[in-house]
Amino acid sequence: MGKIVYVLPDGEQVIEAREGESLMQIAVQAGVSAIEGECGGEMSCATCHVWIEDDWAAKLRRPSQDELDLLEADDHYTDESRLGCQIKYSSAIDGIVAKIPG
């Protein structure tokens, strides 16, 4: 067990994370309501859009073209944009900070 820090407009939520689960699944199951994960990780909704700063992003696999294509069409797209459903939690990223746009 490790943790993920979700940064919302009105404060932080620190959630326990299990190996292999995505940042989207972990947030949805815990009720971090700003992450909806409507499509369940099928890259159809972008409702798990998060911003990951460079230091953490460097520890992650790079986004696929599909992920970028979906994110680029989102109003909150920046260089730090990722889909939470495409990032699997592992101890290597214990404490990762995921900012929720908005």
Place this chain on the structure above:
Amino acid sequence: MSHYDIVVVGAGHAGTQTVFALTAGGFTGSIALIGDEISIPYERPPLTKGYLADSMLSDELAFRAEAWWAGSTVERHLGTAVVAVDADAHTVTTEDGGTISYGTLVWSAGGEARRLPTPGADLNGVHVVRKLSDAEHVKRLVATTRKAVVIGGGYIGLETAASLRKLGIEVTVVEALERLLQRVTGEDIAAYIKAKHEGEGVEFLLGTGVSEILGEDGHVTGVQLASGQVLPADLVIVGIGLIPNVRQLADAGAEIGNGVLVDKFCRTTLPDVYAIGDCASFESDWVPDDRLRLESVQNANDQAKAVANTLLGKPQPYDALPWFWSHQYDDRLQTAGVLTGYDSAVLRGDPATGKFSVVYMRGDTVAAVDAINNVKDYAQAKSLIGRTVAADDSRLADSAVPLKAFVTESQLA
């Protein structure tokens, strides 16, 4: 008799998301969520996909962990069907004879998978895939299944067929209409998906009715077609549509069409009764002069939010853009918009490459876009639906021109 400010009937996607939206929105009144399934509220789309074919477990399907529910003030009444609604008294009656009164009722009871009307439809080994319990049954049977027949060439049937093939089972799909996905997509997509399945070894019998399900010792052994031909099978999946669960509202006097009729705020014709999700027939700006009843996660979710907003004192008409996805083998199909009543279809890209899309036009307005393994077109289509495109088909057909380029054109036009 217990009383709640809001009673939500149906713990599927629409009902559960209503509860989440209300609690996230700071609703301070009492809420009850009533559902006829015993399981913790869960997601349905994976039932025919990851849950059936992969190692996905039932607890991964839960919308939220048990800890969330335990920490919330929402009272769950699960494994309880609502059998009657009294709109004047503002009460619902449950199957055990209990009565619950409400200030506002949100009806999100979804629908039942349509059963085959033919003899033998109740044999062991004949299944629909609508609920977790259905999928659990099928999952237990697949280890001993060699031949499966899938009746119905819609998304449920095809997703299940793909999952069964992935498990090494021989699959034949029987469809009464002349082509697959007749009601939900165009010919280019249907042809591509058919060819994909055939490449994976699925056989199709189109334009064919089923006359009887054959069995021995109570278990299915085959499917007899109207032609007399018999397809041996030890598992039969029936995916022939959904019947909206609205009888209780009809009995209570609500206006019913294809589902329960609601206005743009998801209000039924009964006082303080809203209806959302698969069972609601709503007025939509996305189709001209028509109502829509959509069986999709997007619709359930967005209608849930719309109703929650109204109940939180922030009413806004429901006008979210419809979108949908399906997943078969490694192919991702994504749809934005509604295909009802389109005039022409423009193909973008070459289906042979496994990546293309189709733009459906209603006059010179973009009605919908289907994308196969083309997230870019799907994502950009979302801002193009409902807009007038003053471009000829040849430019729209040029997949090198991004769809978002037409958004600018349509604004200038």
